[in-house]
Amino acid sequence: MISGFGDAGVPNELIDALVEGGATDLTVICNNAGAGETGIAALMKANRVRRIICSFPRQATSHHFDARYRAGEIELELVPQGNLAARIQAAGAGFGAIYTPTGFGTLLAEGKETREIEGRNYVLEYPIHADFALIKARTGDRWGNLVYSKAARNFAPIMAMAAKCTIAQVSETVSLGSLDPELVITPGIFVQKIVECAGPSSAVRKEETCSA
Amino acid sequence: MISGFGDAGVPNELIDALVEGGATDLTVICNNAGAGETGIAALMKANRVRRIICSFPRQATSHHFDARYRAGEIELELVPQGNLAARIQAAGAGFGAIYTPTGFGTLLAEGKETREIEGRNYVLEYPIHADFALIKARTGDRWGNLVYSKAARNFAPIMAMAAKCTIAQVSETVSLGSLDPELVITPGIFVQKIVECAGPSSAVRKEETCSA
């Protein structure tokens, strides 16, 4: 899983490290499929992605994805954005499946189980789990607590809950107790590693064993 | 729906107004069934509750509930606390039903539909909607944005999302823009009325038409 909506909240430095690390045959869960040359587009360009689950792959400059897709080199599972969020949340919260009204009667529900409940039609959708979530936040502490910046929050808090190992890049780390406990958006229990990325340097601020 | 866990976060002043208002034959959705003489216990004492959906009715001083229950005057639907939260959330988020692992193989799942998904057993549970949610928060503004105090937050944010009309009592109201937009826990869209209760006086701070 990779957080971000458009360019806001995309953990570019973590993705760069992923490209450098050489991981391949990845399944990427993300709202978009990358635009321009950096971030997810760099993963696409390096041909590391076998499958992508997303809501909005096509963008003005999604040429790296477009080329892989047209060449049949990447498998696309298109999911309505709210169902994408709901399925990620279902994974994080331990549900087996959910009945969602979104997509009923459309191509994206073809072949899926449906049910009428209280006069309304629903589609059965299953959780999306991940081995790793790469997310971006504004500030973190050594327990892994995170706060975000504006609309860069988007998918990060729910992805952090749905992955076996969540790695967060933060712009700054603060000492324990500096974050208002009422304001913590992602409690540290959902974050296994924190990397502070400030300009060219980076430093690990939390490092917990992951089962992924 | 009435927020609160134990005494923390119970909107006592709103409940008092409910008792005074004379509403009867109520279905109450709440974690507890009241203790002592105030709050939900006062509703029980006045015999206004026909049915209660909760996880933990029995407490050391829940004598008003206990008496009504033993007299067969109140119907009890006992729901595991996490399923209670999940069903309230499902209502707020527009799901038709959810498969939850909690309660499988127990008395509380008797007669309910079950399903094995990826080797694990789940129970099908339906959303709990409400006409009204009475909740308590620390601070609000005239748009209905709310922040809470410590563990008094508990069920309030999810109940606010699941009711047609959410009425919040707050200890203080602040001018628009005073609440940090990153810190707003309940965005105003989920709150139809705000009443400031400071000591003996109270004042309405938001008043929106409700469909309930």
Next chain:
Amino acid sequence: MQRLSRTAIAARVAKDIPEGAYVNLGIGLPTRVADFLPIERDIFLHSENGILGMGPAPAEDDVNWELINAGKQPVTLLAGGSFFHHGDSFAMIRGGHIDICVLGAFQVSVTGDLANWHTGAADAIPAVGGAMDLAIGAKRVMVMMELQTKSGESKLVETCSYPLTGVACVSRVYTDLAVFDVGPAGASVVEMVDGLTLDALQDMTQLDLKWAQGQ
């Protein structure tokens, strides 16, 4: 007969958005509706990427790329606005908390089916975004579009030929020639531009149209 410009359609939609409404404006043309919402009305704009209380575009030297709308354009936040994650944002949509959603469309059927995400072309790269959630989640879904395609075919149709976004979800359609109510009882005309007749409109759309109740 004078067709309404796109801008004029946006202005017409704005007239129907009441005080206190929570509104999501779809990406593209519907975004322009914001320009016509009267300042004296408290109207709360929602963006599915986690913003409530969205304000107008910022000055060029005040752009923050972490404060963008669903169309990825820079926006501002009004006093009283708030941020939240995608889960909560789509709970607002799917849970029926958004009063009005304004969307563009390829086609709308007389019973309110919406087609706006996919042309059905075999070589198109599909993308759906939040369209399907918005279509079935908002209390009231309004569509704004030109009534006819460039080749003169009606986009208000008996049955959509493009892949659906949602079934029976649209309640009103604003076009350059007329405003229609759609739903279980079929399509009816709320108003039309000067010089147009019901007969001419029926001819253009190939639909059996009547005036809406009370018009």
Next chain:
Amino acid sequence: MQRLSRTAIAARVAKDIPEGAYVNLGIGLPTRVADFLPIERDIFLHSENGILGMGPAPAEDDVNWELINAGKQPVTLLAGGSFFHHGDSFAMIRGGHIDICVLGAFQVSVTGDLANWHTGAADAIPAVGGAMDLAIGAKRVMVMMELQTKSGESKLVETCSYPLTGVACVSRVYTDLAVFDVGPAGASVVEMVDGLTLDALQDMTQLDLKWAQGQ
């Protein structure tokens, strides 16, 4: 043979809670485990009413009734702690994010079934709280209880006679006489108090017991 006191059982459980663990301590007896967690270990206590990083009880003049644990007792918050709503709190539990949960029990079966919410008595007012969620949600569920009822019956049983809280959910049982592993392969003894023999323990429990692997 010296039975462990309740306090000693709590201390024994605490020994098995590793550095970095996220832990929920059930109401009642399990709460006492907190008193024996070594200060030098970073252990994160979760309370299902919306607290992570719970600290010890406050001084009497520093009680805040909006900061209570699931047993409704006043607590404190450590630096680094956080508050959240019941939805997120039970997502932590049900979603498998809590490493260890310690619960009391009426009965535990050799395959790990747990009965701890209801005696089955016809006139009892039932109350379940978060027990069923904790039982099936935490990665590892530990039970602490006395091995026998007051009348001498074993509470570790072949099959629970009390209504179940969860099926096949317990992995280890700490008692005043012995520590057991339970699960698909049945019950095995991890350790027992000095002076007790496996034969005597089998006799008390009426169970076919063996030593756990590696003991």
